[in-house]
Structures are given as C-alpha cells and as structure tokens.
Amino acid sequence: MGKVLFFDCFSGISGDMALGAFLDLGIDEHYFIEELAKLHVEGFRLDIRQSMKKGITGTSFTVILEENLHTHHHRNLYDIEKIIDDSALNPSVKALSKKIFRLVAEAEAKIHGKALEQVHFHEVGAIDSIVDIVGVAICMDFLGMPTVYTSPLQVGSGFVRCAHGMIPVPAPATLEILKGVPIYNHGIQTELVTPTGAAIVKALSSGFGDIPAMEVEKIGYGLGKKDLEIPNMLRICLGEKKKSRIS
Numbered sequence: 001m002g003k004v005l006f007f008d009c010f011s012g013i014s015g016d017m018a019l020g021a022f023l024d025l026g027i028d029e030h031y032f033i034e035e036l037a038k039l040h041v042e043g044f045r046l047d048i049r050q051s052m053k054k055g056i057t058g059t060s061f062t063v064i065l066e067e068n069l070h071t072h073h074h075r076n077l078y079d080i081e082k083i084i085d086d087s088a089l090n091p092s093v094k095a096l097s098k099k100i101f102r103l104v105a106e107a108e109a110k111i112h113g114k115a116l117e118q119v120h121f122h123e124v125g126a127i128d129s130i131v132d133i134v135g136v137a138i139c140m141d142f143l144g145m146p147t148v149y150t151s152p153l154q155v156g157s158g159f160v161r162c163a164h165g166m167i168p169v170p171a172p173a174t175l176e177i178l179k180g181v182p183i184y185n186h187g188i189q190t191e192l193v194t195p196t197g198a199a200i201v202k203a204l205s206s207g208f209g210d211i212p213a214m215e216v217e218k219i220g221y222g223l224g225k226k227d228l229e230i231p232n233m234l235r236i237c238l239g240e241k242k243k244s245r246i247s
Contacts, residue, residue, distance in 0.1 A: 001241035003146035006211050007201055008235040009153040011224065012192025015132025016061045017234040018200055020222030022139035023048060024059035025238055035138045036131065038088040042066075044127050051223055054231040058221025063131050074120040077105040080130060089134070092145065096137040096203065103199040104129070107176040132196050140204065146238065148204040149212050152182035156192035174198045182208050190226060211237070213244040 007013065023029060029048060047062040075083075084097050108119045121129060140146075155170040155178070162171070169191045170178070177198040185192075216239040224232035 001243065003144060004212060004214050004239060004241040005143065005146045005148045006214065006237040007148065007150040007205070008211070008237065009151050009193070009201070011228065011230055011232050011234065012154055012156060012194075013197035013201060013234050014194040014224065015129065015136070015196040015200065016063070017222040017224050018197065018236075019132060019135045019139070020048075020059040020061035021220040021234045021236045022136065022222070023061060023220070024222060025218050025220030025236060027139045027142050031142065032135065032138060035089065035093070036135060039083060039130065039134060040087065041083060041127060041130055044131065046131075053223050053233050056221060056231050056233065058223045058233050060223040062225075063128050065127060075126045076117055076120050077101060078117060080121065080126065083130065084134065089138070090141055093134065093137040093141045096140060097134045100133045100136070100196075100199045100203045101129070103177055103202055104173070104195050107173040107195065107199075110176055111172045129196055133200070136200055136204075143238065147206050147241065148201075149207050149209070150181075150201045150205040151211070152184055152208060153178065153193050153198075153201070154188065155183045155185055156188050156190050157185045158189035158191075160191045170198075171195060177202050188228060188230070190228070213242045214239045215242055 043066045045064050047064055049060050050057060051060045080101055081098050084094050105116055105119050109116050158169050159166045160169050160171060170193060171191065173195045174193055177195060181202065216237045218238045220236045222234040226232040
C-alpha cells in the first residue's frame, strides 16, 4: 500500500519540532547537515540533542544565530527562492521548500495587505525559516516522499507579541494558512502552531483526521521549547499503509 507518515499534532507544530521529530525518527544527522550545507547560507549553527518532556524522550532541534549577524537585512520570497534554486539540493527538495515558503508568504501578504514581493522576512527570521523549511524537505526526500496525513491541530489561545505588537493566537498568518484544516484548543493559553509549522503540514498533508490504518515501523518525538501541562512535542509515525478492516 506504500509508505505513510502521520503527524500527531496534539501539542501543535513548529519548524524546530518537525525537524526534531524527523531526526528522532532516524534521519541520518550527518546526511542532513551535509545536505543543508548545500544552501550556502551562513550565520548559524545547530544544536541537536536528546532531551525529555513529561518523562518522554525525544530530540530537541535549535537554530542558534551568530551574534554578529546583520539584523537589518531583509529578504523577500523571491530572494529566498533564488537561494534555493542556486543550491545543489535535489529538485524535489527545492520544489517542496518553495511550496512551503510560498504558503507563508501568501498568508503574510493577505494579512498585511501587501503584494507578494513586498513581504519581507527579517534576516533572523529568514535564516530560521530557511533551515526549518528546507530541512523538512530534505527529511521528506530522505524518506522517499511518503504520503502524509495529519491529526487535527491544537493551536493554543491567548495573545503573542510580534513586531506589530500583541496579536491573537492563532496568529493571523497561521490561521490564514490553516483554512480548511481541522483545528481546536483544549484551554492552553500559548501559541502552539507557528506559521512555519502550519505551512509544513498544509503543504505535506494528503488529509487531516485520525491516524490512518497503518503498520507503525518508526516513531519520532520532536521537542518544543515550552513547559506545559501536556508534553510540548510533535509525534510522527512512519509505517506501511494498510487496508482498514472493521470486524
């Protein structure tokens, strides 16, 4: 029936949680770093380590930016697409990376009432997003681009501070990306789904709902940065899709 990957977003999703989960699943770390280097983007290093949330072991993934990074520089979607196109990455990685980035840029353009080319990613945010988004595409390519299904997303609630001030959770861009996707919140007052996380599952997923009939072979846990009453992590399951049998 083919390989299938299930994103269990009981505590939301962000780019770093997705990459932590992929690496915890068994993506070769050296391969991942070598592929990421093909972007020729500088100004950061990676911190990848095993850690624990609520007694569950998983992988924490953090992009650490260099202190001397020029924070005044901005890139728009086309600048980022050129970085991707000029790289030595596989065509499938380039295509998926650009698909995810475009979802974020289109949502930001609509929310802020700007043309697509006027949406700028601050350099700090751009590097973070480039690593997260291209990294996810590298991991999907490593796995052979399995069919992806995703649970309903717990998005959180409350308010979060951004460059424009305090905005509601889910952030407007996140909610725009998640149109047509089942979302909910069980009383957690913090941002659980980032725009990058929303774009990743929107671009990858063939469907949203309960876990499909599958024979699970590997499980990965990507740890978030928040301390909540529930484990702040993303769980992904890789396996073989099976025909559903109801007795």
